[in-house]
Amino acid sequence: MMNCKMIGTGSYVPDFVLTNEMLEQLVDTNDEWIVKRTGIRERRIAKGMHTWELGLKAAERALEDAGVSVDEIDLIIVSTCTPDTYSPIEASVIQDKLGAKCAAMDVNTCCTGFINASDIADSYIKCGKAKTVLVVSAETLSRITDYTDRGTCVLFGDAAGAAVYTATEEADKGILSSYIAADGSGAEYLYMEALPLEEDPLHSDRTFDHTARFLKMQGAPVVRFTATAVPSAIDEALSRAGLTAADIDWVVPHQANLRILDVIAKKYNLPKEKIYVNLDRFGNTSSASIPLCMDEMRQKGLLHEGQTVVCTGFGGGLTYGAFVVRL
Structure with a gap:
């Protein structure tokens, strides 16, 4: 049985830096309070960027690091809880942008997504269904963050990371x-x-919560x-x-x-x-x-x-x- 070896990684973070001092202007908080409770001093925000754009950049860098061409990819797995659309899936968009011809799927287990996606990659490679798998984890959490809620807005940032896995006969690797x-x-x-749910004939008795x-x-x-x-x-x-x-x-x-x-x-x-x-x-x-x-x-x-x-x-x-x- 083949093992699943990590042979390359890539990442991308947006340029815009949202500091604790900036958040002090939005909510009742301060740098000392945030650092003491979370350890966070700043985070990156993807202004005007799609989730797939972050993922694509990380994917390209991972493939370059691994020395793998798009033609060698058998499967692309994207983990995200912030997709740009329900359909098409992010993995299909990234597949198209890369120019790859392979299977593609999304996984949403929130923050555990990279673990689950890597587990799937490992399973596909070990059972012989794939030789090379690209895993991409991309998130634009700023789009689902309430910047009037000091309990959550200090926590989240946007980024993407990727890993390339391939089959290996080395029993002690991967x-x-x-x-x-x-x-x-x-x-x-x-x-x-x-x-x-906003106003609609099937839920007319429900008040919309912004x-x-x-x-x-x-x-x-x-x-x-x-x-x-x-x-x-x-x-x-x-x-x-x-x-x-x-x-x-x-x-x-x-x-x-x-x-x-x-x-x-x-x-x-x-x-x-x-x-x-x-x-x-x-x-x-x-x-x-x-x-x-x-x-x-x-x-x-x-x-x-x-x-x-x-x-x-x-x-x-x-x-x-x-x-x-x-x-």
Whole structure:
């Protein structure tokens, strides 16, 4: 059986920087309050850009990094909770813009999207249905953020990240294990209506809420959930790979809140230097956060052949998961 090896990464962040000082002009908040509670100092905003545009740039850079042509791609998987349209899907748009001739699909598990998309890529490659898979995670969260709600508007930013996976006969390389899960009982803690209902003959008794199109989150329950779910996912992924925390070179978590990253460090007795963080510069970019981190790490020369990396995500659904990859 072939293994699924990560051979290239790419990312893209918009030019516009939204700082904490700028947010002070919009809502009752301040830099000290935001940094103390979240660790975020600034985030990027895609002014006048589509989600697919961010994803396309990240995809092109990942393919260049991998040395793979568009003709070699067998499948494109795009994870996003902020698609430009319900139809066509983002993956089809990016496929067309790349000039690829392959299968394409979207995945929406919110912030866990890159974990799920990578799990699908791993499954396709291991079962022989694909040799090379392009995974793209692209988010324009600014479009669903209520900038009058200080509890959420300080958190989110826009970005895209991508990874190229290919089949390898190296038994000790690639994705060694993965674990994905969900707990729908907490879905109301993090949600957004797909299509707010305005005045129409079938729902004439419903009053339109202008905030319905924005993401809503109950921060405290989400933090409590992730404090349990994330270690559970990492434990299971490590167990399936036959590894322990001592084998970890890097943990690359979804960038949501510094408190969650502290939980990971304490649980596995890892120095904070082994947990990659760019939350301070980009905020929570949903499913794009993990591949954005991975690409930064590659560019900085932090990732080396033979290293063992644990990627873990958690988000709306509530969904969570992890995978172990050996470079």
